[in-house]
Amino acid sequence: MRALPRGPSSVCLCCVSILGFLICLAGTSAAQPTSGAPSPTTSEQPNPPAQRSCSVWIDAHVVDASTHEPIVGAAVGADGKVVGYTNENGRLRVGPLCAGPVRLEATRGDYPAKGRAITLKRNRAVELELDLSGGETIKIKGRIVAPIDMHSTADVSGEALERTRGRSFSDSLAEVPGVSQLRAANGLAKPIVRGQFGRRLPILVSGMRHRSQEWGLDHAPEIDPFIADKLSVVRGAAGVRYGPDAIGGAVLVEPPTLIDSPGTEGEAHLIGVLAQGGSIAGRLKFSPASHPAFAGQLEASYKRLASPSTPDYALHNTASMERSAGATVGYRLETSEYLLSYRRYEASMGICRCLRVESSDDFFSQLERDRPVDADFYESNLDIDRPYQKVAHDSLLARAKWSLSDWSLTATSNFQYDHRQEFDVVRTATGPQFNFRLTTEDVELHLAHNPLHLNDHLHLKGSAGVVGSAQVHYYNGLPLVPDHKAFGAGVYAMERLVGHDFEVELGVRYDALDRSASIERRDFLRLVRSGQLGEDACSDIEANPVVCDSRYHTASITAGGLYQLSQPWSIKLNLGTASRPPNPDEQYLNGTSPTMPVLGLGKPDLRPETTYSASITSTYQGETFAGEVSAYSNYISDYIYFAPAIGEDGNPIFDVIIRGAFPRFVTRPVDATFFGFDGGLSYNLLPDLQVGGQVSVVRAKNRTDDSFLVFVPSDRLRGSLTYTRESADESEGFHATASGTLVARQNRYDVNADFAPPPNGYFLLGAEVGWTTKLSERQVRVAAQGSNLLSTRYRDYTSLLRYYADQQGAQVMLRLSMDF
């Protein structure tokens, strides 16, 4: 870990600390708290020698400003140079230093740097209080700061998150480098991280898997982004921490914590979208003075939007309604805490009248058109007529945590019920044509041990856990997917060695999944006749339904390292492998897809797909410049790919059904590679003026036949210019941002695997202005935000709407937020 050359250390070596007392053992090698400290530059001036005494020590104590809990592993710097990391008590001895003025600073993960200027005369203790990012107040005692993730990660929280209020869950992540959107024809989207989405990109809410019909291309996550206090994107295979299907990474939704001192606080947002509608959201946190151990939180949001319009016409019948509500109660004792939380999300989303998936002839003939044939009659209104989707998601989470002297145990139970209904255009039917009901119970026991003190500067932190899940899926409607029951169990362990300027992590995980699908006999026989299923593949084929069992064993391994080259500059390396069992739809899909004019067939004997991923990330966090760039490579063996079936003559297979000849799509294992890089930077041109930029590049190939994979986002570049002015106490302020997003055409495509060539690249202009002020002691924030301000006419390669219509034109959103 010491391969890189270092500059001269400006502080003397040595010394052992006993809290509060100072015994300087200059020259001994017993402990060298600063010898390994890196220097950012080689040109810096050592502290002036001579006259002044250079044997003064500071006992630095770094704590969370609101909880006063020690912050473990914070980087402590003296005069701009990291001299070490705090121990499990949040302490570090700094020195020996020369008497005189010195600036002491500390920073740690999501705690931005904070410093104090002091004048040293003699040995002394100095306490540094750090605020969590964005100045949020986190008041839960015993909160353990999450260790730095060895993956390439990005968070959206605080002001950045507030700027996304009023947008959908996926759009809240839109500005994270490496993230793009797979957009359904109703405008709602799911995130794509480095080319992976849906079944390969689990979403975790409060640390537990969000269970839904994530396999459908047009199934947006049933999550209200308002429930989040922080959204994090983990890029790269992360199977050990987040489950075997975290092939492409994970998206973490972290709701706010409860308050820990008696009182009430809250926030309210009112958002208007010009010509479309708006949303309202509020949250109230409270803890009664009579029972300070109790705390609670209520939240609710409602959103209603009329159909958006392209620059030329409205996207008829794409109005949407979303609403959610949640209640959380917590009870806290000295060494334990208990939490019970219930959330419900409901949404109804119209599907654009412009879609033509009923017959393949319709679909292919309208591809030639510049605009939908009946676009002249399209209007933007609040009506949600057939076809539309209606979803409801309930989640009940219970968590208990016991903290003992050397370890803490967390037990979590999460019950989720996901109900998705899709309503097609019909003549007389009244119900849904696709009706999915998924019930899941997840449990997790997580045991974390406190840092083991190997020596003064080597600490071992770790955790282990077991997970279990039980799932029942009922489906009825047009032939598509079977019912299933599934039981899963997993066990994992991770250990991390934390040194002076490096961290090394190793984790392993094993999962077993047992699933039995109940296929209606008629559907089973159709799969057999289509050649996808052997007649002997399932037990008792005379039964109705026919029950087909599968069992999978998968392993995940991760190894990561972090090296702090200097205080602002670090580098992370992550190597990982994860194996994902096939989903039921990949095994047993059997029908014409409601999103594509294809006849889709599953392959029951698919094996798990296994990814081998490597990523290297370099982060620089300076005063005027901050940036991160990450390069990655994923090889996925037996990647389960849904693509056209090719006949023995080498041509795509078409099946004649009653609505014409449909291309047959099947799931099949191929070997795939994904590689690329993404990054972001911000630079303060002037103290008030900041430029920012993000770039994302993904390359993906099917190695089995050397073709390109579909729905891989094209290269994109985003730049922004932000002017910020704040009063000294940050109670009043103004900001203005202009941003531009440039998306290239996807020139790497396989014409056989898609229906239409990719659309052209495009440029979108966005802007926001906002004011912060105090209104009778309450902070009030007002902002106006515009997207696609030039009303650029464009189609997006990763949008299912691209086959039929343009994307939305200019949109202006007004936001009023208040904290109380």
Place this chain on the structure above:
Amino acid sequence: MIVMNRLTHPSLLAVASLALLTTGCGEDDHHDHDHDNENEVITTVTLTFTPTGGGTDLVFEFDDPDGDGGEAPTVDTIDLLGADYDVSVSFTNGLVSPPEDITAEIEDENDEHQIFFTGSAVNGPAADNAGAALTHAYADQDGDGNPIGLANTITAAAGTGDLVVTLRHLPPVGDAPAKTSTLADDVKSGGFGAIGGSSDVQVTFPVTVQ
């Protein structure tokens, strides 16, 4: 048919109150395996040719008894002698027992449906193939005077080719009716991409007229 907006009317009160927490449950919990109770599946298209000069009906079917996928459908060849015929079209869902006649539903909503006769063997309102084996004309109309296509006349003359029968469902776009008097003409000049709605059926029969 305008489907009523079935969403609960938005109410801020409902949002602000935790009453939300108790709604939405209590939906039907029973699970039946009948795929088709809400699904207007069509498995069979039947063309009945009745010679106007008298004689036995000639019946030709496109039949896909197991629905989409699986066994390939069976398609009869329309084998005719040169003559004039009244041609009726019917649609059946054979996946339910007893089989369900969908034709009545189409008749009930005849202002939102139209059947088109196209293909190389057809000359008529929707197909411009002078000298083709079949000359088609609509023989029915809806309340607005627009053709439906459940009843037709066809004049057969020697020749071969394909007959494509398309059932188009044309729900109104907002307040604007999607079924207009020019649809057949639009299909003739621009194909099915030139009209709104969606195809519930599009089947191709080989045609031989002696």
